[in-house]
Amino acid sequence: MSFFSKLKDRLTRSSSKIGQGLDDIVGEAPEVAPRTGTERAEPAPEPPAPTSVPQPAPDEKLQPAPTPAQQPQPERTGLVGRLFGRDNAPAEPRRELDDAMLEELEDMLIAADLGVDTALRVVSNIAEGRLGRKVSSSELKGWLAAEIERIMAPVARPLPLYPKKPQVVLVVGVNGSGKTTTIGKLASQFRAAGKSVVIAAGDTFRAAAVEQLQVWGDRAGVPVMKAAEGSDPASLAYDAMTRAEAESADLLMIDTAGRLQNRADLMEELAKIVRVIRKKDPSAPHNTLLVLDATTGQNALSQVETFRKLADVSGLVMTKLDGTARGGVLVALADKFGLPIHAIGVGEQIDDLDAFEPGDFARALVGA
Ligand SMILES: Nc1nc2c(ncn2[C@@H]2O[C@H](COP(=O)(O)OP(=O)(O)OP(=O)(O)O)[C@@H](O)[C@H]2O)c(=O)[nH]1
Structure with missing residues (x-):
């Protein structure tokens, strides 16, 4: 199954929140516009964007996505057909885009974790030039997906790989x-791509975390460096760096503790890890990945703020987008911080993590 198919299948809780929300908002129209043939002409409803072909970003933010030539077109009724009421195309409910509807849209997007600022901006962009028009849910989904893609495209960047060996990735x-x-x-995927990887189990205070990492290391065929329980994570990181250098490993991934209860200690622990690996390579760590759990919703925003103070976060990975209705928080994160989003996770299996693709994500999120 392609990652996009998985994303579409597994993002259903978020997409049904937004997609269903849009259907409900449009369905709440005081009247369903009948096709009389005399009303103001509206553009034909857009067909859903194709899922297998990545779409170019729309040139103009307010334009609906271009309709691909091969896509079946909704049947257009000729003038005579309309005059005689022979319009057999099913009429999609439409509702006038007015202030009340915009407010409902805003509330729905806030409830879907896009955050107040982002929701406001998205809604005002959607409204621009369209107030007073009768719009359908599928049009709204298309415009919303285009807006979300526009916000996310600048932050969609795969984990950068530099020529330096070993490349050190600190994971916080x-x-x-x-x-x-x-x-x-990541270790499995890099191994599969022919890279050699070493993992350091830097959360030395939690035996369960170390064991879990060993299971993943075994699965991926990657050595996991461990230290005695409670020992200094920085000294383990130094040893792991020594081994990675000796083995000419391409990548060293360092796991770290995540206890926020005592921030001063955690900050010192992370700073010490960075100090010791810099003794061996002043340019390390080359990436500091912050892993965020989508199910925490808006809390992910404060985690970014906190971890940016504790470490020099260079990019984000968002996990657990499956099984949550809070996937919209990724849009808020992109809009607020502009940090690169390197990958997203939609499950517990090795291949349930992939590079972040903004168009696929936007369409899956709104159910377009
Ligand atoms: N559904 C789902 N579960 C995930 C995903 N990523 C991780 N998990 C699960 O979330 C739980 C916590 O993941 P860990 O990788 O152990 O998290 P951690 O940050 O290392 O946590 P500690 O080991 O406590 O430091 C595990 O049960 C994982 O299987 C994901 O993308 N989707």
């Missing part, structure tokens, strides 16, 4: 956000 995030799983999935 609160406990349970999916750090271990993300490291395991």
